[in-house]
Amino acid sequence: MPAEAAISGSMRPQPYRVTEVLRELDDVVTLRLAAEDRAPLPFRPGQFNMLYAFATGEIPVSISGDPSRPDELLHTVRRVGAVSSALAQLERGAVLGLRGPFGSHWPVETERGRHLLFVAGGLGLAPLRPAICRALARRADYAGITLVLGARSPREILYAWQLAGWAAAGAMKIHVCVDHAGPEWGGPVGVVTSQFPRALDGIAPDRVSAFLCGPEIMMRHGCGDLEHLGIHPERMWISMERNMKCATGLCGHCQFGADFVCRDGPVFRYRRVRRPLGIREV
Amino acid sequence: MEALPNTADAGMTRPRLIDDPRDLLRHFLGQGYRILAPQERDGVIDPAPLTEPEALPRGRVDDQGPGHYRLRDGDPDRWFDYVVGPSGWKAWLYPARRKLWSAERTDDRLTFRDATTAWPKTVLFGVRPCELAAIARQRRIFAEGPYVDTAFAERLERSIIVVVQCARSAPTCFCASMDTGPRAVAGYDLALTELPADHGAAFLVESASQAGDDVLHTLGGATARPRDHAAALDLSRAAAARQTRTMPDDIAGGLKLRLESPVWADIASRCLTCGNCTLACPTCFCSDVEEVSDLSGDHAERWQLWDSCFNSDFSFIHGGPVRSSPAARYRQWMTHKLSYWHDQFGSSGCVGCGRCITWCPVGIDLVAEADRLMAEGTD
Numbered sequence: 201m202p203a204e205a206a207i208s209g210s211m212r213p214q215p216y217r218v219t220e221v222l223r224e225l226d227d228v229v230t231l232r233l234a235a236e237d238r239a240p241l242p243f244r245p246g247q248f249n250m251l252y253a254f255a256t257g258e259i260p261v262s263i264s265g266d267p268s269r270p271d272e273l274l275h276t277v278r279r280v281g282a283v284s285s286a287l288a289q290l291e292r293g294a295v296l297g298l299r300g301p302f303g304s305h306w307p308v309e310t311e312r313g314r315h316l317l318f319v320a321g322g323l324g325l326a327p328l329r330p331a332i333c334r335a336l337a338r339r340a341d342y343a344g345i346t347l348v349l350g351a352r353s354p355r356e357i358l359y360a361w362q363l364a365g366w367a368a369a370g371a372m373k374i375h376v377c378v379d380h381a382g383p384e385w386g387g388p389v390g391v392v393t394s395q396f397p398r399a400l401d402g403i404a405p406d407r408v409s410a411f412l413c414g415p416e417i418m419m420r421h422g423c424g425d426l427e428h429l430g431i432h433p434e435r436m437w438i439s440m441e442r443n444m445k446c447a448t449g450l451c452g453h454c455q456f457g458a459d460f461v462c463r464d465g466p467v468f469r470y471r472r473v474r475r476p477l478g479i480r481e482v
Numbered sequence: 483m484e485a486l487p488n489t490a491d492a493g494m495t496r497p498r499l500i501d502d503p504r505d506l507l508r509h510f511l512g513q514g515y516r517i518l519a520p521q522e523r524d525g526v527i528d529p530a531p532l533t534e535p536e537a538l539p540r541g542r543v544d545d546q547g548p549g550h551y552r553l554r555d556g557d558p559d560r561w562f563d564y565v566v567g568p569s570g571w572k573a574w575l576y577p578a579r580r581k582l583w584s585a586e587r588t589d590d591r592l593t594f595r596d597a598t599t600a601w602p603k604t605v606l607f608g609v610r611p612c613e614l615a616a617i618a619r620q621r622r623i624f625a626e627g628p629y630v631d632t633a634f635a636e637r638l639e640r641s642i643i644v645v646v647q648c649a650r651s652a653p654t655c656f657c658a659s660m661d662t663g664p665r666a667v668a669g670y671d672l673a674l675t676e677l678p679a680d681h682g683a684a685f686l687v688e689s690a691s692q693a694g695d696d697v698l699h700t701l702g703g704a705t706a707r708p709r710d711h712a713a714a715l716d717l718s719r720a721a722a723a724r725q726t727r728t729m730p731d732d733i734a735g736g737l738k739l740r741l742e743s744p745v746w747a748d749i750a751s752r753c754l755t756c757g758n759c760t761l762a763c764p765t766c767f768c769s770d771v772e773e774v775s776d777l778s779g780d781h782a783e784r785w786q787l788w789d790s791c792f793n794s795d796f797s798f799i800h801g802g803p804v805r806s807s808p809a810a811r812y813r814q815w816m817t818h819k820l821s822y823w824h825d826q827f828g829s830s831g832c833v834g835c836g837r838c839i840t841w842c843p844v845g846i847d848l849v850a851e852a853d854r855l856m857a858e859g860t861d
Contacts (some may be wrong), residue, residue, distance in 0.1 A: 210629045210630075211582045211583065211771075211784070211786075212582070212583045212594050212596055213585075213594055214594070215591065215592040215593070215594070236591075236592075248566065253586055254585060254592060254782060255585075255773060255775035255779065255782040257771075257773045258771070258773075258784075261738075280649030280800040281800065295587075295590065295591060295592040296592070297592060297594065299587070303637070347640060355596060428655050441799055442797070442799065442804065443796065443797050443798050443799050443804070444552065445770055445789075446628035446629075446769070448628075449627060449628075449629065449767070450623065450624065450627075450629060450631060450767070451769045451770070451771075451789070452767060452769070452789070452791065453768065453770075453789070453796060453797070455791075455814070455818060455822070456813065457822060458821075458822040458825035458826060463628075476741075479741050479742060480739070480810070481804060481805045481807060481809075481810030482804075482805075482810075482814075
């Protein structure tokens, strides 16, 4: 037995190199990462990594790339606080620290034969993108795929280039709405839930499995509205966001009722979190 | 009461009687162990390194109540009539501040190195039954989950635990209602019971592990008789009977039905959100991390420090804290401790030590608040 024990090795990051920086929006970048001296990191759609900016700190960031391409490890980061700003300023060739992947995943594989409804608010499309990629790769497994996306304004639509490609390929239906827009916008204006009746037109609600990611208030109202439209709470999933320090269920920060968001989430079946979601400040 | 794992055939040695607890301390000191034992310092009795057996706070007693702790003289011949101090063993097994790793930046590379921690073979001497339960509950979190705090696990593995059974209960004690005391029946290496003065022999010494057996073999002393056991059990029963606080039986399920009770706001009107209860609590385990860098800009360290769910930054995400109101923060602490802990770790997070009551500067009484919440209707 050693007289000296290493303190929790699960807290120590591994070095990763930024191989490409994609400018997505004014304050949003996507970092493409490659492991230094190790094999690509397999992950499941909806999982996240802890990204460490040297001498600044560490934050949880969802993996936003295609799970069939773990060699192209993508993370989309918005400049909000000190760590996300430091990450967003990294240039190609820079090295950061990474721990992961952590957490639960979008269960698209178990929803075969059903109509998949993805609902994203703003940056919420980033954690959903791996699930959409996975579903599109096995398009024949599903009755249909629909994406409803809400953004603050037309210039804040994330991955707009990819949405155009997905729409052109015809494998999924896409409904985009914005909170406010100028005259150049020809699409609908309103909250994302206002698009549900149109998006679900002609689809039997008992055949729909829904995956929602965005601001908590959007997911709460979104799930409530979808339930009202006949989608079962067992067939809806959301991705929760809470303060996280360890990502291993040991620091206590991300507790949401009896759940640790880092370990039991971030993807939760709506039925499991419906009650605490409806209570203020849980 | 819950058990820390022991080897299968351990604890088979017959209990002994000894006259003086210092004999045990001298034995361990002679074997080269570091001893941590309760000692009087800064007006409290808390574990600290002990090099001199005379340093045990013989004859001292703690008066405790909501927001109140004072030491005074008790029976000068009694060794262990005080109960628990503010810090306990948590600060030793899970330090309030520690380095996790360091990072060096050289040219275009980043190198991470785990920090290490030294822990000599140690005797935790004078662990109370509620504290033994608290250690087991932290062990469940740190050492028995999918991710292991290796430093915590190693510290515990390299420690011998000597329990002192409680002959006295403070007014803040409610271990009997949490089923963690006042008598530990397993999970220790050795357990001492300080028998009443009129009994004849001073201490019953029981073993529950191979390490404990080994000590008993070398210790000498008479083999305990049935009447010694009976006296020890009577003592524990009497200590339990003197406890005045009782946690409601149905608190774990009951709190879940009262998340929107007006009682939370009432508690919050008194709560200072100082976090004393979480720091003094022997099971509270939440931590924060801190980044430290030097002026060269090429060296950084990651430190972990205790955190409290009463800090407003605790739940901070972009846009502000999730739990900004003191009512929500108190609810988080109490529901986690008494209810959600069962879902997460299979037991209550409360061991009934009463520290949160004693060390609350405004004397908020966890048990009384639990009673009030349960007396209110459900949401």
